Amino acid sequence: MEAVTTFLEQCRTDVDAILAHRLTAPESGSPRLLDAMSYSVLGGGKRIRPALCKAAAMAVGQSGEAALVPGCAIELIHAYSLIHDDLPAMDNDELRRGRPTTHIAFDEATAILAGDALQTLAFDWLADAPGLTDHTRLAMVRELAKGSGHLGMVRGQAIDLESVGKQLSIENLESMHRHKTGALIVAAVKIGALTAPDLRPGQIEDLTSYARTLGLAFQVQDDLLDIEGDTQVIGKPQGSDQARGKPTYPSLMGVEQAREYLAGLLKNALGSLESFGNEANVLRAMADYVVARTY
Amino acid sequence: MEAVTTFLEQCRTDVDAILAHRLTAPESGSPRLLDAMSYSVLGGGKRIRPALCKAAAMAVGQSGEAALVPGCAIELIHAYSLIHDDLPAMDNDELRRGRPTTHIAFDEATAILAGDALQTLAFDWLADAPGLTDHTRLAMVRELAKGSGHLGMVRGQAIDLESVGKQLSIENLESMHRHKTGALIVAAVKIGALTAPDLRPGQIEDLTSYARTLGLAFQVQDDLLDIEGDTQVIGKPQGSDQARGKPTYPSLMGVEQAREYLAGLLKNALGSLESFGNEANVLRAMADYVVARTY
Numbered sequence: 001m002e003a004v005t006t007f008l009e010q011c012r013t014d015v016d017a018i019l020a021h022r023l024t025a026p027e028s029g030s031p032r033l034l035d036a037m038s039y040s041v042l043g044g045g046k047r048i049r050p051a052l053c054k055a056a057a058m059a060v061g062q063s064g065e066a067a068l069v070p071g072c073a074i075e076l077i078h079a080y081s082l083i084h085d086d087l088p089a090m091d092n093d094e095l096r097r098g099r100p101t102t103h104i105a106f107d108e109a110t111a112i113l114a115g116d117a118l119q120t121l122a123f124d125w126l127a128d129a130p131g132l133t134d135h136t137r138l139a140m141v142r143e144l145a146k147g148s149g150h151l152g153m154v155r156g157q158a159i160d161l162e163s164v165g166k167q168l169s170i171e172n173l174e175s176m177h178r179h180k181t182g183a184l185i186v187a188a189v190k191i192g193a194l195t196a197p198d199l200r201p202g203q204i205e206d207l208t209s210y211a212r213t214l215g216l217a218f219q220v221q222d223d224l225l226d227i228e229g230d231t232q233v234i235g236k237p238q239g240s241d242q243a244r245g246k247p248t249y250p251s252l253m254g255v256e257q258a259r260e261y262l263a264g265l266l267k268n269a270l271g272s273l274e275s276f277g278n279e280a281n282v283l284r285a286m287a288d289y290v291v292a293r294t295y
Numbered sequence: 296m297e298a299v300t301t302f303l304e305q306c307r308t309d310v311d312a313i314l315a316h317r318l319t320a321p322e323s324g325s326p327r328l329l330d331a332m333s334y335s336v337l338g339g340g341k342r343i344r345p346a347l348c349k350a351a352a353m354a355v356g357q358s359g360e361a362a363l364v365p366g367c368a369i370e371l372i373h374a375y376s377l378i379h380d381d382l383p384a385m386d387n388d389e390l391r392r393g394r395p396t397t398h399i400a401f402d403e404a405t406a407i408l409a410g411d412a413l414q415t416l417a418f419d420w421l422a423d424a425p426g427l428t429d430h431t432r433l434a435m436v437r438e439l440a441k442g443s444g445h446l447g448m449v450r451g452q453a454i455d456l457e458s459v460g461k462q463l464s465i466e467n468l469e470s471m472h473r474h475k476t477g478a479l480i481v482a483a484v485k486i487g488a489l490t491a492p493d494l495r496p497g498q499i500e501d502l503t504s505y506a507r508t509l510g511l512a513f514q515v516q517d518d519l520l521d522i523e524g525d526t527q528v529i530g531k532p533q534g535s536d537q538a539r540g541k542p543t544y545p546s547l548m549g550v551e552q553a554r555e556y557l558a559g560l561l562k563n564a565l566g567s568l569e570s571f572g573n574e575a576n577v578l579r580a581m582a583d584y585v586v587a588r589t590y
Contacts (some may be wrong), residue, residue, distance in 0.1 A: 030453035033445055084411060089403035108384035109456050112407070113449050116379060118413065120444035124420045126439045138433045142422045149415035150328055154408050158325035161404050 011051040011071075016042070018072050022125070027047075036106045036114035041079045044097045046073050046135050048175035048218075049074045049188040052286060054206055058191030059273070059280040065224045066131040066195040071138055073125040074188045077148045080118035085157065111217075119148075119260075132195065142190045147187030156180025159164065168247040176236040182215030189283075202275065210272035210283065220258055223248035225294070227255065297579035306346040306366075311337070315577050317420070331401045331409035331503040333415075336374045339392045343513075344369045344483040347581060351487030351502055354568070354575040361490040365435055368420040369483045372443045374415035376479075380452065414443075428491065433487045442482030451475025455541075463542040469511065477510030484578075497570065505567035505578065509537050512560040513585050515553055518543035520589070522550065561586045 023038045050071025057067035086093040086101040103111035126140045156179025191212035234295040269287045273280045318333045345366025348532040352362035381396040398406035450476025484506035544553040564582045568575045
């Protein structure tokens with residue numbers, strides 16, 4: 001556990017440095033728009049997706065250096081989705097990571113535009129990611145588009161919208177999460193693996209399976225934290241999902257069963273990595289970390 | 296003029312067919328989200344950007360076939376920008392092309408998500424555009440990202456937001472339009488030219504200059520139509536920019552001078568194409584068309 005914390009810490013430092021450097025470069029333009037973009041992206045965050053991207057690159061024998069900028073691009077997508085998700089017409093959240101959400105700190109129109117521009121910028125960064133061939137960059141653009149679009153992340157948000165206040169089955173809840181958070185986590189892992197010039201047959205499938213399972217585990221743990229966590233630590237009012245009538249794993253299956261389900265997901269995620277050697281140890285440790293995290 | 300109308304008509308038919316086919320393919324997903332995406336994209340429109348994309352491909356000796364899907368991708372970006380621009384927090388428009396805007400026909404949250412997903416889909420389509428090499432596709436992704444992001448189209452929207460109710464200079468108005476509509480028009484022309492395997496030195500620069508000038512001309516004519524046009528024909532209430540206190544060319548320089556300015560822009564746009572032969576005749580005719588159009 002200690003090793004993965006060090007890895008995550010190092011990764012976060014590297015990612016934050018790249019993001020800060022690229023998002024605060026002096027340029028002419030609309031300062032307010034750029035301020036809103038920086039505010040949203042640089043406002044903390046665990047940088048789990050870039051870390052998974054790098055760890056997946058390491059799992060296929062790479063140093064992970066070439067996965068850093070692509071990981072940052074994925075983080076831009078994540079940041080844009082949070083800005084739009086927090087808008088009054090969506091979740092209407094005023095607090096995120098312990099700070100005012102973007103439309104509160106700026107205004108609604110600027111928040112919409114900042115989200116839009118961050119999405120564009122993600123593809124821009126991928127298209128010029130250093131140390132990769134054009135072929136690889138394009139493959140990454142494809143993965144990111146599939147993972148974040150109307151068949152991936154945005155579809156999950158649409159399902160989420162439709163589900164508020166409704167009685168959801170576990171299957172529907174799972175489908176929502178597979179898209180809403182899972183698809184981008186899968187994209188992060190696949191994009192990391194794409195930094196390798198060659199992959200063994202089956203490796204992408206195993207990594208995809210790992211990422212799918214991990215994405216769900218991440219969500220189950222999130223739901224458990226919403227019930228059991230501390231507002232100060234999780235950065236949003238504890239119980240806010242419950243209060244809003246959002247279906248969660250604990251609300252549908254009970255806390256104890258949700259914990260058991262989470263343990264099963266962890267086992268399956270690790271099982272997907274069976275064909276990998278020690279080079280996948282960081283990915284393994286990250287699965288443990290996701291399940292054990294307290295924020 | 297008749298030839299360009301036929302070209303535009305044919306191009307619109309081709310583009311509408313591709314858009315309809317790709318946006319209504321049966322698939323599992325969120326039907327409401329996909330409905331909102333289709334509604335926004337398939338609700339008419341002159342398809343000027345795809346036509347410019349194809350005409351630019353023809354100007355560099357191509358048939359223009361390979362520019363159709365990239366042109367449709369650009370149209371997705373245009374459609375997403377209109378959806379978000381119409382939102383209550385932005386322009387708060389209820390009517391677009393004579394129909395209810397997306398957030399009126401659906402709801403605000405769905406409109407935000409439909410716009411988000413259309414942007415993603417544009418990059419998805421470019422990354423798999425038929426008949427092109429990966430190298431070319433990636434170059435197109437770069438152009439589209441630059442043209443539509445925080446240094447291009449979205450920057451223009453941010454300048455627009457900040458300018459409402461303010462006294463703008465002609466220079467500032469021009470900067471707004473160069474970004475808000477001009478950057479995507481430039482991207483359309485450059486992306487069309489990229490379908491050629493080789494370009495003569497200076498061709499991209501000449502085409503860029505043509506597109507920049509045409510983009511401005513398009514906007515000046517739009518402003519003139521807002522004053523002189525017929526609501527039925529232009530699809531939005533006549534005088535709506537004026538009523539909202541938005542700065543326009545006629546309001547800043549007077550109607551007569553705006554008309555003269557427009558004529559000068561047309562001349563310059565045509566001048567940029569001097570080094571091109573007959574293969575650029577469609578581009579030339581489109582410049583004439585943009586200036587003469589009545590809607």
